[in-house]
Amino acid sequence: MAEDSVDVLIIGAGASGAAIAWSLAETRMHIVCLEQGDWMNPSEYPSAHMDWESRAAGEFSISPNRRGGMTDYPINETNSPIAVANFNAVGGATILYAGHFPRFHPSDFRVRTLDGVADDWPIDYETLAPYYDENDRMMGVSGLAGDPAYPPKPAIMPPLPLGRAGTKLAEGFNAMGWHWWPSDSAIATEPYDGRDKCINLGACTAGCAQGAKASTDITYWPHAIRSGVELRTRCRVREITVRKDGMASGAIYYDADGVEQEIRAEVVILACNGVGTPRLLLNSTSNLFPDGLANSSGLVGRNLMFHPYSAIRGTFETDLDGARGPGNCIWSQEFYETDTSRGFVRGFTYEIARGGGPVNTAVNHMLSGKVAWGKDHHRSYRSVVNRITGMVGICEDLPEEHNTVTLDPELTDSNGIPAPKTDYTLSENSRRMLDYSVARATEVLEAAGAIDVESTAPIPFGGWHLMGTARMGADPQASVVNEWGRSHDVRNLFIVDGSIFVTSAGVNPTRTIQALALYVADSMKQRLANLFD
Amino acid sequence: MPDVIASDSPYSIEERDVLRRVAGILIPASEEYGVPGADDETIFARILGLASERAESIRTEMEALQTRAKERHDESFLELNDAQQTVLLRDGETSGFLGQMIRCTATAYYEDGRVLQSIDLKSTPPFPGGHEIEQGDWSLLDPVKARPPFYRNVKATRKRNL
Numbered sequence: 001m002a003e004d005s006v007d008v009l010i011i012g013a014g015a016s017g018a019a020i021a022w023s024l025a026e027t028r029m030h031i032v033c034l035e036q037g038d039w040m041n042p043s044e045y046p047s048a049h050m051d052w053e054s055r056a057a058g059e060f061s062i063s064p065n066r067r068g069g070m071t072d073y074p075i076n077e078t079n080s081p082i083a084v085a086n087f088n089a090v091g092g093a094t095i096l097y098a099g100h101f102p103r104f105h106p107s108d109f110r111v112r113t114l115d116g117v118a119d120d121w122p123i124d125y126e127t128l129a130p131y132y133d134e135n136d137r138m139m140g141v142s143g144l145a146g147d148p149a150y151p152p153k154p155a156i157m158p159p160l161p162l163g164r165a166g167t168k169l170a171e172g173f174n175a176m177g178w179h180w181w182p183s184d185s186a187i188a189t190e191p192y193d194g195r196d197k198c199i200n201l202g203a204c205t206a207g208c209a210q211g212a213k214a215s216t217d218i219t220y221w222p223h224a225i226r227s228g229v230e231l232r233t234r235c236r237v238r239e240i241t242v243r244k245d246g247m248a249s250g251a252i253y254y255d256a257d258g259v260e261q262e263i264r265a266e267v268v269i270l271a272c273n274g275v276g277t278p279r280l281l282l283n284s285t286s287n288l289f290p291d292g293l294a295n296s297s298g299l300v301g302r303n304l305m306f307h308p309y310s311a312i313r314g315t316f317e318t319d320l321d322g323a324r325g326p327g328n329c330i331w332s333q334e335f336y337e338t339d340t341s342r343g344f345v346r347g348f349t350y351e352i353a354r355g356g357g358p359v360n361t362a363v364n365h366m367l368s369g370k371v372a373w374g375k376d377h378h379r380s381y382r383s384v385v386n387r388i389t390g391m392v393g394i395c396e397d398l399p400e401e402h403n404t405v406t407l408d409p410e411l412t413d414s415n416g417i418p419a420p421k422t423d424y425t426l427s428e429n430s431r432r433m434l435d436y437s438v439a440r441a442t443e444v445l446e447a448a449g450a451i452d453v454e455s456t457a458p459i460p461f462g463g464w465h466l467m468g469t470a471r472m473g474a475d476p477q478a479s480v481v482n483e484w485g486r487s488h489d490v491r492n493l494f495i496v497d498g499s500i501f502v503t504s505a506g507v508n509p510t511r512t513i514q515a516l517a518l519y520v521a522d523s524m525k526q527r528l529a530n531l532f533d
Numbered sequence: 534m535p536d537v538i539a540s541d542s543p544y545s546i547e548e549r550d551v552l553r554r555v556a557g558i559l560i561p562a563s564e565e566y567g568v569p570g571a572d573d574e575t576i577f578a579r580i581l582g583l584a585s586e587r588a589e590s591i592r593t594e595m596e597a598l599q600t601r602a603k604e605r606h607d608e609s610f611l612e613l614n615d616a617q618q619t620v621l622l623r624d625g626e627t628s629g630f631l632g633q634m635i636r637c638t639a640t641a642y643y644e645d646g647r648v649l650q651s652i653d654l655k656s657t658p659p660f661p662g663g664h665e666i667e668q669g670d671w672s673l674l675d676p677v678k679a680r681p682p683f684y685r686n687v688k689a690t691r692k693r694n695l
Contacts, residue, residue, distance in 0.1 A: 162669025199663025
């Protein structure tokens with residue numbers, strides 16, 4: 001077999017892997033990306049079928065344990081109140097994300113200095129700002145400039161429509177005198193970079209058949225591949241290999257036929273998310289690195305952060321948008337910055353979830369008893385269907401070393417690779433923040449005219465954001481990678497996914513993950529002559 | 534046309550009759566709203582498909598339902614009158630069966646184009662047609678636009694790293 005040797009090996013073709021592949025392509029280095037999933041076929045997305053809600057809950061479920069597909073790996077999450085959500089494909093979790101696309105705030109990088117908790121980041125908002133801008137152009141972001149909750153930032157496309165639900169909730173926020181603003185969304189509201197505009201399918205979180213939502217299989221990857229990056233699918237990496245001098249030498253992976261393969265590389269970049277990356281590092285043991293690769297700090301897999309979510313829904317007396325249109329609509333950051341009088345530090349964002357589908361509305365409300373079965377069913381059902389809207393509170397999760405990703409001693413994937421195990425406890429600060437978010441959202445909904453309000457906190461299946469398990473920092477004893485993503489221990493190993501987050505902020509992380517990937521890529525390009533010094 | 538061939542079904546004819554009867558109780562037809570019941574042939578075929586994916590547990594719970602029917606009325610479930618069947622389904626001891634049947638029945642029912650039309654939704658998949666969403670009242674944003682910036686100023690603490 002011919003030796004498989006490349007300049008740069010990227011593992012993972014999701015949000016960050018796509019971004020760094022595209023950015024590094026201009027170096028003309030030989031770049032290969034290994035992805036354990038497949039290319040997606042948009043015609044197979046649920047919204048192209050009558051049973052779209054069933055498909056979204058099944059083969060397109062956010063839970064890898066529920067999907068149980070050939071490209072998935074299982075996760076032991078019996079010791080966590082929040083279950084992991086992910087997706088394995090070209091595009092990664094951007095295939096199923098909502099496309100909520102907030103930036104971090106300047107204060108999010110200075111948590112220790114401002115609030116005396118967690119740690120400051122080794123970089124700041126101004127460092128990332130140009131990479132946010134570059135990523136916005138590549139992904140295509142809709143929104144509205146002028147949000148007083150943020151420093152000035154550009155808006156590329158007009159915002160998504162308010163619709164009836166957004167109008168109703170905006171009235172509620174205005175009645176309370178609280179901030180709201182059209183959400184920044186990675187959803188095209190105009191034709192953009194070969195993608196057509198949103199036509200309000202309403203099933204964004206099960207894949208966008210229209211191609212309006214910016215998943216990286218249709219944003220970064222076509223550009224990266226045209227620039228010469230090679231993307232190999234159905235390649236599941238087992239371990240990073242190392243040379244005698246402690247540098248990474250490449251990876252061993254299983255191809256689509258389950259055959260073990262080896263690839264050699266001068267540089268290895270991990271982009272496997274906050275669970276997949278520590279799993280791979282911990283699986284990469286050797287005489288030189290008996291506790292896992294890049295783990296001299298002992299922090300690989302520690303400080304797992306999720307974002308505890310609350311969900312608050314109100315039922316109204318008039319028809320709203322129901323399942324029509326993207327869930328994304330407006331957000332509120334009235335309670336984003338720390339105010340200790342609230343009983344917790346840091347804060348959260350409200351993101352409006354426009355409405356629910358007819359099947360989920362029926363099943364959930366019949367099971368709870370709020371919708372009758374029998375002769376009263378039709379009247380009862382019509383009092384809720386298309387009449388529910390609400391929001392989620394996305395709460396900042398602070399890093400705690402006892403929240404971990406480790407290797408399960410028994411569970412493996414279909415290739416026999418040890419699977420991850422999550423151990424996670426909801427902190428008192430998070431609990432208080434969740435309760436506060438439910439109480440304030442209830443006030444908004446009631447001010448907007450809701451006749452019934454219900455809530456869930458935390459959302460048990462809502463581990464969409466996987467962060468902190470290979471944190472960045474200047475101190476090798478207190479972090480896994482340095483301030484530009486390079487491993488302290490292995491100088492040709494880089495990490496660009498949510499693992500490197502120092503803190504989680506109170507917003508969705510994808511825009512920041514991608515900005516960080518572009519920033520790491522630029523840092524590498526500026527140092528190509530002495531990258532490993 | 535039903536996509537479940539009877540001979541492929543994990544359920545006996547009597548069991549299928551029970552499932553269909555229960556579906557019809559849970560969501561009956563309505564002249565007022567112009568909709569079929571969940572025991573409609575097409576909808577029930579979909580229910581049977583969904584129920585077949587979890588046949589083992591549903592059959593076990595159906596046996597418990599039949600046992601209750603025998604204990605209380607000395608008759609099978611299908612031999613009971615409407616009121617007796619409804620009471621039995623509401624019984625907490627058969628809640629597992631009821632929950633499974635609600636999931637299958639409501640799912641199949643609200644995937645049916647005739648039903649969706651009756652609640653002002655499209656009778657086709659969301660794609661490719663999409664939906665119309667009104668812009669809404671953007672003047673509501675005026676008071677928020679008038680608000681001064683309120684994010685925290687961290688410049689005094691900022692460090693440059695590049």
